[in-house]
Amino acid sequence: MMPITRRGLALGAAALAAAPRLAAAQPSRNVMVGGFDVGPGGYQGNFNPLAATAGYTALNFMYEPLVIYTPALDRIEGALANGWEATAEKTKYTFTLADNVHWQDGQKFTSADVAFTLALAQDAKSGSIFASRLAGIAVTAPDAKTVVLTLTKPNASLPDLLSKLMMLPRHQLEPLGRDGLDHNPWWTKSPVGTGPFQFTHYETDQYVSYKAFPGYRLGKPKLDGLINRYFKDSASAVAALKAGEIEFSYVEPDEARGFTGNKDFRIIEGPSWVLNYIGFNWDAGLWTDERVRRAFLYAINRTEIVKTLFRGAADVADSLFIAPNVTPKTLEKYPYDPARARALLAAAGWEKINGRKPLPWLTYYNTPLIANVMAAMQAMLAQVGVAVVPRAVDVATYNGIVYAKKPDPSAYPLIFAGAQNGPDPAIANIWTAENQIPPNGTNVARIHDPALNAALAAAMAEGDDARRLADWRKVAEVANHDVPLAPMWVAKRYGVVTANVKNFVWQPAPSGGPFAQHAELWAFG
Amino acid sequence: MLRFLAQRLAAAVLMMAALSVLTFGLLRLTPGDPVDAYIDPMVPMTEADIAALRTRLGLDRPLPVQYLAWAGAALKGDLGYSTQKERAPVARLLTQHALPTLMLMGTGLALATVLGIIVGIAGAVWRDSPFDIAVGVLSSLGISSPAFLTALLGVFVFSVHLRLAPSGGMASPGVPVTVANVLRHLWLPASLFAIAQTTLTLRYMRASLLEVLNADYVRTARAKGVAEFAVVMKHALRNALLPVVTLVGANISAAVGGAIFIETVFNWPGMGLLLVNAVEARDYPTIMGATLMIGAAVLLVNLATDLLYAAIDPRIRLQ
Numbered sequence: 001m002m003p004i005t006r007r008g009l010a011l012g013a014a015a016l017a018a019a020p021r022l023a024a025a026q027p028s029r030n031v032m033v034g035g036f037d038v039g040p041g042g043y044q045g046n047f048n049p050l051a052a053t054a055g056y057t058a059l060n061f062m063y064e065p066l067v068i069y070t071p072a073l074d075r076i077e078g079a080l081a082n083g084w085e086a087t088a089e090k091t092k093y094t095f096t097l098a099d100n101v102h103w104q105d106g107q108k109f110t111s112a113d114v115a116f117t118l119a120l121a122q123d124a125k126s127g128s129i130f131a132s133r134l135a136g137i138a139v140t141a142p143d144a145k146t147v148v149l150t151l152t153k154p155n156a157s158l159p160d161l162l163s164k165l166m167m168l169p170r171h172q173l174e175p176l177g178r179d180g181l182d183h184n185p186w187w188t189k190s191p192v193g194t195g196p197f198q199f200t201h202y203e204t205d206q207y208v209s210y211k212a213f214p215g216y217r218l219g220k221p222k223l224d225g226l227i228n229r230y231f232k233d234s235a236s237a238v239a240a241l242k243a244g245e246i247e248f249s250y251v252e253p254d255e256a257r258g259f260t261g262n263k264d265f266r267i268i269e270g271p272s273w274v275l276n277y278i279g280f281n282w283d284a285g286l287w288t289d290e291r292v293r294r295a296f297l298y299a300i301n302r303t304e305i306v307k308t309l310f311r312g313a314a315d316v317a318d319s320l321f322i323a324p325n326v327t328p329k330t331l332e333k334y335p336y337d338p339a340r341a342r343a344l345l346a347a348a349g350w351e352k353i354n355g356r357k358p359l360p361w362l363t364y365y366n367t368p369l370i371a372n373v374m375a376a377m378q379a380m381l382a383q384v385g386v387a388v389v390p391r392a393v394d395v396a397t398y399n400g401i402v403y404a405k406k407p408d409p410s411a412y413p414l415i416f417a418g419a420q421n422g423p424d425p426a427i428a429n430i431w432t433a434e435n436q437i438p439p440n441g442t443n444v445a446r447i448h449d450p451a452l453n454a455a456l457a458a459a460m461a462e463g464d465d466a467r468r469l470a471d472w473r474k475v476a477e478v479a480n481h482d483v484p485l486a487p488m489w490v491a492k493r494y495g496v497v498t499a500n501v502k503n504f505v506w507q508p509a510p511s512g513g514p515f516a517q518h519a520e521l522w523a524f525g
Numbered sequence: 526m527l528r529f530l531a532q533r534l535a536a537a538v539l540m541m542a543a544l545s546v547l548t549f550g551l552l553r554l555t556p557g558d559p560v561d562a563y564i565d566p567m568v569p570m571t572e573a574d575i576a577a578l579r580t581r582l583g584l585d586r587p588l589p590v591q592y593l594a595w596a597g598a599a600l601k602g603d604l605g606y607s608t609q610k611e612r613a614p615v616a617r618l619l620t621q622h623a624l625p626t627l628m629l630m631g632t633g634l635a636l637a638t639v640l641g642i643i644v645g646i647a648g649a650v651w652r653d654s655p656f657d658i659a660v661g662v663l664s665s666l667g668i669s670s671p672a673f674l675t676a677l678l679g680v681f682v683f684s685v686h687l688r689l690a691p692s693g694g695m696a697s698p699g700v701p702v703t704v705a706n707v708l709r710h711l712w713l714p715a716s717l718f719a720i721a722q723t724t725l726t727l728r729y730m731r732a733s734l735l736e737v738l739n740a741d742y743v744r745t746a747r748a749k750g751v752a753e754f755a756v757v758m759k760h761a762l763r764n765a766l767l768p769v770v771t772l773v774g775a776n777i778s779a780a781v782g783g784a785i786f787i788e789t790v791f792n793w794p795g796m797g798l799l800l801v802n803a804v805e806a807r808d809y810p811t812i813m814g815a816t817l818m819i820g821a822a823v824l825l826v827n828l829a830t831d832l833l834y835a836a837i838d839p840r841i842r843l844q
Contacts (some may be wrong), residue, residue, distance in 0.1 A: 031699055045609060124577035127612075132573035172653040182581075185613030204613075204621050205794040205802075207698035232789050232798070235677075242685045396557030396807045403561060405577075419532045439575070 031225040032247050032501065032522060033207075035237040036061075039250030039493070040272075041512030044230045045205070047187035049166035050128040051087035054510075056164065057512040058228050060194035061210055061519055062104075063166035066095055066114065068158050069515040070507050071225055073273065073423040076159045077516065080109065080167055080194060081147075082375045090154040090463040095147045101217045104198045105360035116170035118149075118179065121471060127182025131159055145164035145289040154463045160424040163514065167194060171292070196221045196520035205230055212520075222523035248497040250508065253313035254369065256494035270493040270507040274418040275317055278377075278486040279445030286359075289348040293483040296336035299384040300377050306489055309373050313494075317487040320432070320479035323422045326472040331480040341384040348386060359431075361388040363416040364398035374416060388414060415445060419488075422509045426470040429456050432484060445483040500524050534830075537824045543822045545599075545813065549592050552809055558584055559608035560842075582608050605810035609802065615814040618799060623818065625695055626795030629787065630780050632715040636764040637722030638773055644723070645730025645769075650757060652735065660727065667724035672717075676790035679717040689713075693792035714791045718784065722776050729772045734765040745755065766837060774830030778823045 036058045037044040043055025049063050068079040081095040101109035118139045123130040138150040151158070169192050176184050183462075188202045194217070197210035207229045212221040227245055231237040238258070239248035251259075259265045278296055280287035287293055302316045318334070319327040365372065374390040381388050392402075401411055419431045419442075430436045433456045434445040455478045459471035479485075493508030503521040559576050579585050583594070598605060604615035611840045648657045684692035690713035697710075723767035737743060738761050747753075748761045792798065796815055803811035 033698060061580065124574070126580070127581065129574045129578070131577060135573075175644075183606050188613075202616070203696075203698065206694055206696075206792070209699050225699070228589060229694070229698055231693065232801075236680075236693055236790065236792055239680050239685050243688055243692045245692060369660055393556070394562075394805060396559075396562035396805070397555070398557075399561035400557030 001058075029222055030524060031227060032223050032524070033227040033229055034246055034248035034497075035231050035234075035250065036226075036228045037320050037512075038231050038234050038237045041250065041276075041493075041508060041510065043512070044295050047191060047202070047208075048127065048182055049168070050126060050130065050194055052164075052511075053129065055512040056509075056514040057118075057517065058208070059166060060195060060514040060517060061226055061228075062191065062195045062199055062221070064194050065163050065165050065167065065514060066097075067163050069163055069423060069509070069513065071505070071517065073509060073515060073517050078162055079516070080114075084159065086158075086167045088095055088463060090156045090158070091151045093149045093151075093158060097145045097147065098217060101194055101213045103172075103194055103211050104170075104174070104215070106215070107171055107196055109169075111147045112144070113167055113170045114147045114372050115139045115141045116174065117165065117168045120168065120173070120181075121165055123178055124163070125181075126178040128350065130161070130165060134165075141268070154461060156463060156468055157424050157426040157463070158509065160217040160426070164511070166438040166514075169193075197226050200225070204409055216520055218518070218520050221520040225517075226519070227472055238496075241498075248495065248504070248506070251447070251494050251496050252367070252369070253310065253492065253494060256313075256496060257311070259496050260367055261270070263497050264499050266499055268497065268508075269313075269492050270509075271315070271322065272418075272491045272493045272508055273422050273510045274419060275313075275320070275322060275421040275490055276416070276418050276488045277317075278488060279415040279417055280485060281409050281413050281415070281446055282448055283407070283446045284413035286354055286413055287509070289353075290482055291344040291348040292350060292353070293486065294334065295341040295344040295350075295384065296347070296381070296386075297483060298337045298344065298488045299386070300380050300486075300488070301336035302488055303336065305376055309369065309376060310491065311481070314489040314491040317489050318480070319476045320428055320487060321421060321425050321476050322473070322483075322490050323425060325469065327424045338384050339381070345385055354386075356385065356387050358387045358389045359413045360411065360481070361390045361414040361416060362398065362401065362412040363390065363392050364395045365416065365418075366394065368415075371417055377416075390416070403438045405439075407438075407446075407491075410445075418446070418491070420509075425475070426460060428475070429460055432456065445485055447484050449478075449484045451478050451482060452484055530828075533828050537821075537828070539823060541817060541820060545596065545817060546592070548813055548816045549595070549809075552807070552812060553588055555807070557807055559807045559809060560584065562805065566573040592616045595810070599813075599817075604814040607803070607811045608808045609806045609811070615810045618811060619796075619814050619818050620817075622794060622799040623797050625793055626784055626788070626797065628711065629715055629718060629793055629795055630777070630784055632711060633718035634722060634773070634776060634780060636715060636751070637719040637726055638769075639725025640719070641723045642730050642766075642769065645727035646734060646757065648731040649734035649738065650728065657731075660731075663747070664724035664728055668728075670720065672721065672786035673790060675717050676714070676719055676787050679713055680790060682782045683713050695792075695794055714787050714793055716781070722780065725776065726769060726772060729769050730765065734761060734766045737761045740764075763837060767834065769831050770830060770837060774833075775828055777826045 036042070039054055041054055041057060044050055046052055046055050049059050052059060066079060066081040067076050067084065068078055078098065080098055080101060082098050084093050084095045086093045097109070097111060097114070103109055113354050118134065118137065120126050121128045121130040122134045122137070126495050136152040140148045142148065147159070165403050172186070172192050173181070176186060191199050194214045196213055198213045199208070200211050201209045207227050209225060209227045211225045212223060214220045219227050226400055231238070231240065234250060234252050234255060237246065238251055238255045241245045256267050259267050280293055306312065306314045306316055318331050361374070363370070371392065378390060402415070420427055424523060430441040431439070431443050431449055433443060434448040434453045437446050438444060452475070455471070455475040457477055459468060462468040495506050495508065497504050497506070502523045502525040503518070507515065507518045509515055559582055560575055583591060595605065602616065606612050606614055607618055644660055648660050649656050680692050683689045691697065691710050695710050696706050738819055743756060743761050746756050751760070784795060785801055787793065788797035790797045796819065799811065801816045803815060
């Protein structure tokens, strides 16, 4: 038997320590590994753009829409289409396709592919979640490079919707049929897009790998490949970042602070484009008097919460809208004033309406930060005589309650929620207009404010860009006066990328974008 | 023996049927359904889109019809499609995820059983020695550490700071999968998984052996001049193992819970992670499939434990 010596032990220990380092072998150094589907903008395990409610950062590696937002999300520019022309009344859009676009299998991209994708997206049988939003749009392709969309009613938001509709290859998908297309193995075995990276492999629940597409319309990508690693939560992704296993991930605000001052990493900060608000369930019979709703805004010290709990990782919201161009500067700011809140509640007769009876306050936010934030708001509201009891549930439970066929207003007289709010202001219509109360839309607070309805309807119907902008400002003013919901803040979101990644474009866009991230330019250096 | 086996298998089939009804019923009692989980509260979707999704997933049919349709297909081996994004067949998902869990649990339990028995024997033989006291303190710590905390601490120390193990996954992405690569991803989660099991096993082993070492037949063996090593290993150990076998059997069933935490923290693509994701997504077909698979595994382990009793102690007869 071999004797155990001190030298032998030392060698063994050295080998043991070295082995895992060798084993944690990373892919070729020109392949970037990231947690591109981590966080609220991610959608791990979805490969079908027609079924995507999020995850566009990763989808955009392979697929491209006709038009796309700029990284600042301030305007829409051409992608697979060079641009578009719309009639004044916004009922007819003509798109001219970009030159030299090929599918990753070598076939040429034409207007027939666009027509096919739109038809597929209009058919719910294909698993498309765009079906009703694209209903009634007639598509014609006068030539290989031109596509004309004719609408039955004006829709100035069509480019916004089309920015999420990724083009799909007709020659590959048409033979597969539409029934059951959403679970066809094509999506995870041999998908083909026009984007800068080609799918190579999906390891279930682990990662997706891509290689550079040499024939990409904007030039061959500088990276040889990308790997999108899956993580259950951002904490696991942060561990991988710090362990040197990945180069990028979305991180929570408190996790981002852990990278401050570290030269090996770059923190990317951006607005979430999600308005956090307190929703008053208008069917609960408690919030009819607008003085009660206003009292909530005066009762909650939003500035202090943003400063001390969010530590600056949020901006106080005074408007229904986030986009500055539709937010008039004249809006009432409702500064923290508990005395005024008490006076408003007293004037409205709050003691008779509800008094000190505890009100369930439903939310789907389950993070420790939001638990603390809601506890702070609970204490502030208690000081003015409103007793609330936060109830945090998972998303499915929340949706099960607020979208119930026969909703029980007493189960959720109040909600704390977030609503995607921009870049296109029209998106606010679906969660504030009376005709969008579930099941028609996502107005889960069941707001029925006639003045707001009228303002929203006018803005939605307006085709002229300048007049439309004015209409949306009017909506902001009405919402600021009536307080149909109490806007709280717009949280900032964060990503962390290693310092050796150059030309990296990312921002915490709602649903992960898509925006012109130009992954073909990402490089190590 | 054969009659015993037939009876147990028949009971297992009935229990599986009951489990499927219970799981199906309880799932429908939980708030929300797969479509509710699918909707991002911050992203607008229209009623027509949501209704189409619900119809496509068969959720608009009456509950008994849904159950009978599922059960009928399941009897033919078709467990349906996951309602999650990839819409993969459930049977394929279960097959893909069972092996990693077996690997993780198998390694962890083997490690825990071997270590637990050895350290437990040592603790009993050297009772009240500094070694025994140290083991007692460490085992208390191990038992009282929740799996998720142990896992997080393990990642923090061994992956982030010492970089001795990858922080997650079963193999390095983008490179060919090798046994060495998988083992290096496996050692940390398996070791952390083994901590609680080891401490339990060693405590049972120690207590059981101490009891047996005081038995008359052991005293007789010593009086006959049998060497102490032989007394412990040959005469006492076999009898002392019975409660440990029971514990290991129970450990396998209970380990599923621990595996869920470890797999979640390490993103280990096993049944635990599959189940957690499925529950979050209210993915009924996957939850049903995974629950039945785990249920079947537990029943088989219990049966195997009973059979092992008889093998270890011939006094036990299976009836």
